[in-house]
Amino acid sequence: MNILYAASEALPFAASGGLADVAGSLPKALVEAGEDARVVMPYYVNNIKPELKEKMTFITNFTVPVGWRSQYCGVFMQKMNGVIYYFIDNEYYFKRDGGLYGYYDDAERYVFFSRAVLEMLRHIDFHPQIINSNDWQCALIPVYHNLFYKNEWGFGDIKNVFTIHNIGYQGQYGLDLVKDIVGIPPHNVNIIEYDRDINFMKGAIEVADKVTTVSPTYSREILDPWFSHGLDRILRSKQYKTTGFLNGIDTDLYNPETDDTIAAKFSARSHKGKQACKSAIFEEFGMPQYDIPLIAMISRFADHKGFDLVKYVFDEIISVDVQVVILGSGEQQYENFFQEMHWRYPDKVGFYRGYNPSLAKRIYAGADIFLMPSKSEPCGLAQMIAARYGTVPVVRATGGLRDSIVDAGDNGIGFTFQSYNAHDMLNAIRRAKGYYDNKSEWSKLVTRAMKADFSWGTSAKLYIGLYKELCGG
């Protein structure tokens, strides 16, 4: 089966969040499962490392309609890990000095990209049966396909899957953009119109053959206004075609048996090296090591990650007799708070402000407990990475956290709490501490966590099943 995976970012080329992980891993897993999956993404000239750009080959160029404009579009190609990547090139749109997003013309940039993906298909030797578009940046691909291409030879048999990674970003703009940028005729604006604005994501939900989210629980949660960021009405009406598959992690990249960045290698059979990793963390953070659990948090500091709960009961967490290391950056209030806690409890709290992937891995390897009390979490990868490194997750049962972490009381691999409540979280930490104090039980729990299958293989099978269902077999 031929699958084109359209994403605005993909590892290792350009990344700003979890989408890049998925776009860098799922197609690879699909190829390993025998499918011809390819990725198309923008050619971010200034964001892609030179050594990766060097290996790209120019294939073709053509023009792309963007509202009343006709814009140049080049296509480059590169094969990596068995997956062919296409890069949509237009320096006006994608050669920027800053990050990937956040520009005044983001709507126009991704209108161009969406249209270019479809136009590209008549110029390359690949005919997809499925286009899997991701998040608002690619949400107009199914819309344009439905409006302009579905009856054109070569396009008619393409099925559209739209995946929501984060419903918080929908591509909402004023209606004035329709004529100037989006290029959808007035009598079809209803497809993308929502609450007197245009909403790219709503358009995709409206017309895609299937809508997927990154975990089964999240696919149900977004039907509720608490989680939906306003899209619950349209999602409820399209519930019949919505489903959720849990993401996986790259188990080669996150492998304590082969990871050279950690102090000592270890495996599910032998946890010895994990102790060395724990000692290394204390050394790195300049903290004394006690025989108590080390709790880790690695995250962006944002309210929905549950930091308000942590802040509310932090002194009580410390009184449980644990040590804590935190790596992250984000909202100033939390950066200041953790800095202050580090000063208040210098032997119990270590804090690293910023993001350091290598240190993050060392923390995953060295900690005992991984705390992730998110208010909402579409999928979450950190809890899976933590488990892979034998660090037992304590999570709130929401979204992908609910789907990936079963409570130890049910023979699972972590500790969960249901309500978004600081003391419920605290109780989960206390339960974890109780397990930790029973060394034999804890060792069994760590082994179970490390053996849990978070590879992409399972997700890939589910996606292939969905694709086959759409293609009629």
Added chain:
Amino acid sequence: MNEFYEFESWDKLDEIRLILNRLNVRYVVHRHDDEEFSYLNDNEICVKIPNPYTDDTNRTVFIDLQDEISLFFGAEWHAHYYLTEEDYREFCETLSGFMKNELCSAAVFIGEDLHWGGSMLADRKSVSEKSAEEIFAGNTPSDANDFKQSWEEKGAEVRFRFWNPKDDKMVVFERKR
């Protein structure tokens, strides 16, 4: 832009796609780098609509988006439209009419060798209610009897071709000996 040139023809491609999608008609978009379409210039486009009812190439529709819009219904009928909104509207109505089987091409072939004697657009109602002579007469200064007389003198075939051939009609005028 002048009075015959209010827009670029190729800018109408998306609108034409929408019409064809609405009519559930499948089509192919060709550009100058496609084989057999090298007559097109850089931005020019040809939309080819193969007939799903028959392999008869005389029933394929071609829309050329060049410095005018040209609509071809096989080899027997075609029309050219200025790039004005008024002409474009007429083009859209004609295209839709063909696809809905409400319009057809009416072509007359004269004499024993059936040489082409002219063609026009006819609507289903006229084809079913009027004679061929009346249909053609309505589009020229002549009256119906003049047509009948000239066709009967040399013999003629009048072919009404629809998008779906099930509605086709042919009228034969035998030569008077």
